[in-house]
Amino acid sequence: MIDYLENLSEKMPNWTWNILVVLFSILIGIAIKFILLPLVKQQSTKEISYSILRSIIKHFNKIFTIFIPLLIFSSLLPLMKLTQSTQVIISKIVEILITLCFAIIIIRILRIFEDYLYHRFDIAKENNLKERKIRTQIVFIRKLLITLIVIITISIILLSFESMRKIGAGLLTGVGIGGVIIGFAAQKSLGNLLAGFQIAFTQPIRMDDVLIVEGEWGKVEEINLTYVVVNIWDKRRLVLPINYFIEKPFQNWTRTTAEILGTVFIYTDFDIPVEDLRQKLTELLKNNRLWDGKVSVLQVTDLKERTMEIRCLMSCRNSGDAFDLRCFIREEMIKHIRANFPESLVKTRISLANNEIEGGEK
DSSP states (O other), X not given: OHHHHHHHHHTXXXXXXXXXXXXXXXXXXXXXXXXXXXXXHHHHTTOSSXXXXXXXXXXXXXXXXXXXXXXXXXXXXXXXXXXXXXXXXXXXXXXXXXXXXXXXXXXXXXXXXXXXXXXXXOTTSSSOHHHHHHHHHHHHHHHHHHHHHHHHHHHHHHHTSGGGHHHHHHHHHOOSHHHHHXXXXXXXXXXHHHHHHHHHHHOSSOTTOEEXXXXXXXXXXXXXXXXXXXXXXXXXXXXXXXXXXHHSOOEETTSSOSXXXXXXEEEEOTTSOHHHHHHHHHHHHHTOTTEEEXXXXXXXXXXXXXXXXXXXXXXXXXXXXXXXXXXHHHHHHHHHHHHHOGGGBOOOOOOEETTEETTOOO
């Protein structure tokens, strides 16, 4: 076969032969992809939910379009009619491109493994504490590994050049004056990175945790190597350095469970029948799907100079349900009081006796 190709190449002009080699590499690569892709897709459709084959197609589809022709072209490169200097340059370019493709393939493999773990630990279910713990670690470890892969890939490429080997070696070993200078200049970033390790494994916060931070209510949307993104309830994003969650206090409403107690405070006059309000609260909660059926309490929690403070306490499955249920109870209780005990709404008393106003004379 090789002899036949050599004979064929001798009958053609150099530029024609070189173009044919390039086109052949591209066509063979595309042909292999279009032969294998339908077979893999056919297997992946057999599974209704998660499919490892579907994940492979999703992540490898684009990179294999480049990688397969590049690999074939690399193997056919010795057959091309090129000057020695041109062949060295093209060979070096192909080598760098293949190295980059391998790095991308490794990253894609990490993504496939991440998809599997996301399917295995699905946070869509209601009691998802364990799943959120594992997902937090998965995200952090994946980003750390990708960073290491990028650094190692750049180092390998630099090491392939004689003049750049010192830089490549410096990146791999982490020594040298440049590394020391960068280390001093990036002390805060390194501190954030170490804080990221601590958060990933001690987990004061996790993905999808509900937080009160900087006076804002929101959910943890991203945990990156050096910062955290909190999705605020009104769709704003609060971006904080990751060591914030090591150094400063904040509220985590889903640290051990998503369950939470909701409170509604009502201020009325002293003569309102509390037992009637208690029965009304029980009735409202029993007919509402947001209540988890565990806690229903109405108590007088304070007496002030002019008002009586009544607290309605109710349990919910999560903070979102708690907010909606509190709003509902607040509206319905005040509607009930206004309809049945309007005289018990908050009022200001003025007492007149013997035509005297308190504190004055006739």
